Amino acid sequence: MKKLNSTVCKVLVCAALVATGGLCLGLPPAFSSQEDITHVRSEALKPHTRPAALFRHDEHNEKAGIDDCATCHHGKDKDGKRDMADMTAGTDCVECHAVSPVKGQTALRRAFHLQCMGCHQERKQGPLHCTGCHTNG
Amino acid sequence: MQTFYTIAVGPLAWFAWAVFLVGSAWRIFSMASLAKNKEMAAVAYFDTAYGMRSIARWMTPFATLGWQKNPVLTFATFAFHISFILLALFAQGHAILWEYAFGMRVWALPPQVASALTIIATLSCAYFLVRRLSNSTVRFVSTPGDWLALGLATLPFITALLVRQSVGDPLLMTLLHVLSGEAVLVAIPFTRLSHALFVPFTRAYMGSEFGAVRHCPDW
Amino acid sequence: MxxxxxxxxxxxxxxxxxxxxxxxxxxxxxxxxxxxxxxxxxxxxxxxxxxxxxxxxxxxxxxxxxxxxxxxxxxxxxxxxxxxxxxxxxxxxxxxxxxxxxxxxxxxxxxxxxxxxxxxxxxxxxxxxxxxxxxxxxxPMYILDTAHSHSATMNQMWVKEDEWIDSLMWQEDEARDEFPKLRIPLDKEGSDVLYSVIAPEPKFRTQLIYQAAAIMNQAGIDWTMPAGPGWDNSDMCMMTGNLEMMGRLKRAHYEMAQRLRVKRIVMGECGHAFRSVYDTGNRWLGFKDWPVPIVHSVEFFWELLTTGKIKIPQKFQKPVTIHDPCNITRGYGLMEKLREVVHMLCENVVEMTPNREHTICCCAGGGVINCGPPFKGTRVAGNKVKADVLAATGVEYVIAPCHNCHGGLEDIISHYKLGMHTKFIGDLIFELMEKPGAE
Missing domain, CATH: 1.10.1060 (Fumarate Reductase Iron-sulfur Protein; Chain B, domain 2)
Structure with a gap:
């Protein structure tokens, strides 16, 4: 159960951690630190047709009791399958999940939805409907 | 409500699609065999080219005498059906669901367009409602089934509007939207909404009789 | 209400x-x-x-x-x-x-x-x-009576076989005063054309048979008329829902034509009979099409006029309008040929609106006029719209190639005091054509 939960939440954290990742890679930082993250990082999906998914990184993880970064920031094994042991915080999600994916990849938008909604569904907590996350509030 | 929503977008959705697909196939198949068993004297004249000609003609706004003589209804009918089909297939939320569930990448309408279409469809339904009440012919021949069909067809648009305009509890509204959409799916084979299944055949048959036997336009 | x-x-x-x-x-x-x-x-x-x-x-x-x-x-x-x-x-x-x-x-x-x-x-x-x-x-009693007549005599008007033949011979006799060499050949095997009519023609409108015979004669057509049952192509049984009798009537009609080995059946200016022979009777009998080709007189006249078998030296001068009978326009697409024929006969044609396949009904067809006097008021009140359409043309003559249409239009013309007259195409051709064989 725990493993599954960590699986589905890994990518969420991924979005938050790209700021750090960006710093390490010498890219211009999107956020100065993870506590400043307020939305899922979805620049790759611009132009947005909906408000970016509301996601206050630290607040969310505290409330959800997520300590392990790999819960959302998962990696992949040598077959290209999802690997929950491989922590990838610091890598931008879009590096593995292209917006228009090649075969075997999960598209970025789908990966986000699977990650967030999958976990919410699993835990029976957190929004599942569109405006639950994609809100201007 | 969260649980109910999960059921609505999960098992209930599968159920609705199954009823819609199996029910529709069964209705069309059983009607076709009934026609074959009893009405070969009509079926024998079925002609694909004339059938398609009639369908194309009647799918063109104001291209037939009936459309011309009922201009407002024609406008509302086309506006409603075009909006219905575009939104059902290409509303962004629907595209996301296809992608989420099956990884299918579906083109989606720009949100402003989708909103406009939703409003157009709702206004068309309002016109259908007013007309059904105020036009003496339509009122005279309306049955509970007609009201049911109109209500079913209207609900998804109203609930979609409520979600978009953030009226009421968003989860509840989204749930109602999902449920009303599923209700339409389930109802298509078994209510007056079945015209979605049968009209291509009735239209093509009339086109065949008029084209192949009567040598006369059916519009 | x-x-x-x-x-x-x-x-x-x-x-x-x-x-x-x-x-x-x-x-x-x-x-x-x-x-x-x-x-x-x-x-x-x-x-x-x-x-x-x-x-x-x-x-x-x-x-x-x-x-x-x-x-x-x-x-x-x-x-x-x-x-x-x-x-x-x-x-x-x-x-x-x-x-x-x-x-x-x-x-x-x-x-x-x-x-x-x-x-x-x-x-x-x-x-x-x-x-x-x-x-x-x-x-309704009147139309039921015609259906009974069909059952008992195979024609709509209780015409006995000798009366039928007698009527034809009478018309032949009359016509020979005008056209000495004219014949109405009966049961002539192998003819090019079998001319068939509805029973009201021998019963009430015998001059139509005279005219048809004159046209056939002057056009030099190898033709015949049937002497026995099956001669009446009309079909009130189709109208009453007596489909079994409709089948029997049409079978008798086709079989008569086949027995005479004619090349085709040409029928008079009737609408419902055309529907019965062309569209409904054949289906009841299980024929997808027809054992013998069926030609409506509008088509036949079009042939005679375009091939020059009938010549029109002087067209009809007064303005006319065209009424499209449903059974041969909506039922058979003769809109254009009907116009071409009328334009070959008349100088001044004023179209009514709506027309062609969108024609408004005469309100007599479909067996309604055959339901008789009790329902005449229903027909007349129910077709005020056609009276308005006719009046808007401002002409005196309405050409309608269908018996029922004549009946229906005449009733509204007289009731709404339109001061118009109805004409068959045969009337006009007979009136206008060159008659080299006439004395």
């Missing part, structure tokens, strides 16, 4: 419903709705969206503006849709009302087809209602 308030007394309708019971009615209704009828009835009933667009189509509803009970969908609602909803559990009185609607307030002209997006065939639905009425014996 509604059929109950406009009930018209008809001797046979009264007599027949008096003998009905709800059980008998239900049994008969079911035998049609669940027995004879099939997918068309089921689909039409389900997909008619009750949009009311057909209200703009029907001459009855256009003439009774705002009364939904005269609209096509209103008439289906009061008859077949009600029978299906109640599974046939209706009272004898309701059957009376349904018969009155089906026999006298719908001409099955199918103009509503041009208005229905879904493609509902109101004419077919009404014909099924008539079928039920026929099986219940609830048929």
């Amino acid at each position: 509604g059929i109950a308030e406009r009930k018209i007394e008809d001797a046979n309708l009264l007599k027949a419903v008096a003998a009905l019971t709800p059980d008998k009615i239900q049994q008969v209704v079911r035998s049609v709705t669940k027995g004879e009828a099939g997918a068309r009835l089921a689909v039409y009933h389900e997909t008619c969206m009750r949009c009311g667009m057909c209200a703009e189509a029907c001459h009855f509803s256009l003439s009774h503006k705002g009364d939904p009970t005269y609209t096509p969908v209103g008439k289906m609602e009061q008859t077949m849709w009600r029978l299906l909803r109640t599974d046939g559990r209706v009272t004898p009185d309701e059957i009376y009302n349904m018969a009155q609607i089906a026999f006298t307030e719908c001409n099955m002209c199918k103009r509503c087809v041009h208005f229905c997006p879904v493609g509902i065939d109101t004419g077919y639905i009404i014909s099924l209602v008539r079928r039920i009425c026929h099986l219940l014996g609830v048929v």
